[in-house]
Amino acid sequence: MAATDGVLLQLSAAPGTSSRPRAAQARRQAQATKRKRQASRQAPPAKRRNEASSLPAKKTAVKETPRTLKGKAKKVFSPKKSSASSSGRNQEQKPGVKTSSLFKNNPEIPQLRRPLVKQMQENVFSSEAFHELDLHPHLISTINAVLNISHMTSVQKQSIPMLLEGRDALVRSQTGSGKTLAYCIPVVQSLQAMKTKIQRSDGPYALVLVPTRELALQSFDTFQKLLKPFTWIVPGVLMGGEKKKSEKARLRKGINILISTPGRLVDHIKSTKSIHFSRIQWLVLDEADRILDLGFEKDITVILNAINAESQKRQNVLLSATLTEGVARLADISLHNPVSISVLDESHGPSSPEDYAGLELCAPQPSDELDGFAIPEGLDQYVTLVPSKLRLVCLAAFLLQKCKFEADQKVIVFFSSCELVEFHYHLFLQTLLSSPEVPVPGQVPSGCTRFRFLRLHGSMDQEERTAVFQEFARSGTGVLFCTDVAARGLDLPQVTWIVQYNAPSSPAEYIHRVGRTARIGCRGSSLLVLAPSEAEYVNSLASHKINVSEMKMEAILSVLTSHDCLKGRRRGSQKSQAVGPQEIQERATVLQTVFEDYVHSSEKTVSWAKRALQSFIRAYTTYPQELKHIFHVRALHLGHVAKSFGLRDAPRKLSGPAVKKRKAAVRRFCSQSSPGPALPSTQPDLRRKPQRKCRLAEMLRSEYSSGAEAGVAPGGTRSKRSGPAASPGPEEEEECSP
DSSP states (O other), X not given: OHHHHHHHHXXXXXXTSOSHHHHHHHHHHHHHHHHHHHHHHHOOOGGGHHHHHHHHHHHHHHXXXXXXXXXXXXXXXXXXXXXXXXXXXXHHSOTTOOOOOTTXXXXXXXXXOOOOOOOBOOOOEEEEEGGGSSOOHHHXXXXXXXXXXXXXXXXXXXXXXXXXXXXXXXXXXXXXXXXXXHHHHHHHHHHHTOSSOOOGGGOOSEEEEOSSXXXXXXXXXXXXXXXXXXXXXXXXXXXXXXXXXXXXHHHHHOOSEEEEOHHHHHHHHHHOTTOOOTTOOEEEEETHHHHTGGXXXXXXXXXXXXXXXXXOOOEEEEEESXXXXXXXXXXXXXXXXXXXXXXXXXXXXXXXXXXXXXXXXXXXXXXXXXXXXXXXXXXXXXXXXXXXXXXXXXXXHHHHHHHHSSSSOEEEEEOSSHHHHHHHHHHHHHHTSSOSSOOOTTOOOOOBTTBOEXXXXXXXXXXXXXXXXXXXXXXXXXXXXXXXXXXXXXXXXXOOEEEESSOOSSHHHHHHHHTTSSOTTOOEEEEEEEOGGGTTHHHHHHTTTOOOEEOOHHHHHGXXXXXXXXXXXXXXXXXXXXXXXXHHHHHHHHHHHHHHHXXXXXXXXXXXXXXXXXXXXXXXXXXXXXXXXXXXXXXOOHHHHHHTTTOSSOOSSOSHHHHHHXXXXXXXXXXXXXXXXXXXXXXXXXXXXXXXXXXXXXXXXXXXSOSSSTTBOTTSOBOOOOSSSSOOOHHXXXXXXX
């Protein structure tokens, strides 16, 4: 039977059995001859003549394929007039990898209509010097010699005389205007002038509460410098991440000026017997609006109750660049017959301390915040609209321009969560900081003195956070990836650019972020990155008297044409043509390919990018209700957003398993950490459910917590994160939420 089949096949294939194949073959030959004659008339180059002659045969083969594959065949074999040949691209791409263009199927970038409003300005400097105040001579000389300051700022000119008179005060002034010295100088002056000389064993005379550990270190450093002539007054700091045993030892020896974060101080109030407030004369709340955010209001209540139980008479000071309703409530509770000090332009109010002496505090109305925020005069604000697929290469191009092609640039990039900081830090560290050749996944980067990356967020160990903060403060150049933990009060000198890669949740947070630059009269710039669907956020800023200028995305990406390693592979000795949109798109695609190759180099890096994407989506759902029409998770194209994390395809089942794991982790932690004997099985939810809610709230506010509970495993060991291999667990993922 097999032999019979073979004979039949030979007979069917023998010539002369049918006239139809001959006619079809003759037609194909005639069409091929006609195409050859047309191609010879066009006279292609000699070295491409073989390709042109073989092209019709390929096209005829395409015609015989099914209709469903016709479009794909056209895409593969259609010649493109580009600098990088399609054959070169196919050789570089991995087999079976599906790639998509960065510049196709993107939403149209709308015309940005920016309403022009008059920004509120403040006079930062004053003409009065510190020696005109009634201060100790040694204190004045320390200010001049150690701090290198001779004249007061406007907020210092108005605040210091009022505080030296013993008045409670609510101080509102723009970021970078010198509010720290506005309360540090009166505190030191009053304590050194006491008739009975202060002893270390007396305990705290002044208590300063700040929201973050970095701000606590900064305030402690300022007090140390001012107290150099007065060695008998001892400052001290309490903050999360430090060893409680050493802090208790310092409290037993005595601390006269105590700087602390609220969570850690509450922990010591409950567990340390040697802490007392019987001699408290000063209570200062720096960045008071942030202290009240994310659940710290309960901690403030515990602290105020502990102080009031031992000392009723003291001087209270609240300071912030923005005033909210929460600050007004806190002022009603803690301040007694206070004076309100707000530094505005001369046309907005009085300019001398005498005019403020009779100005009693009224609770800030909700319209106070809507009236606008004071913007530093030397700050240039920009916004750029970037489709989701191009966000990653746009950020990389901006950093390349500022740090590799411009001198003396110091940049801070703000993200919405800890995972996003870790992802972009390690991704750029392994790709942008590489040799002149195209970066290879896993290649050890060669350092560049002007192009250095650092990261700072709430899930890092305290030793590492302190080292990063001090290194970036001392450095003249570099890039700091951070969360909002670095947005409040930090005085980082010589910062030239602030990049807000994820939009802030409120205009007040926008003001604090951009306030890290253009401080004390210096120049600085800020860039806000928005998606086309988020363009209306500019109007929200304008309603608070914040003006931004538009920076085109093409202008940012054009810097890629200056980087030799991003050139496409060209044929032979073909020279590059004039730089245009096509050249920019090709180089952006090369850079995106580098990022995607690194992300897909291993399963760990892929899962690492997916967790960062999940964290971004989770943070996107936390925008307040008044901004939901601008930032709504349904407006996100998941495939395009995944492209900005180096993922070639949108992950499937992104939220389901992760949410279940987080809930299971929170339930497991609460069951392990619940005190006392186990409850009967008949009523398991009476105590565990409130504990789960409480623990979830603590983890959500961990960016500003004391550090005593957040990030600590039930066994008492804190997990360290060192890149994609050491990925965070479910507890840490919840902890890094904004």
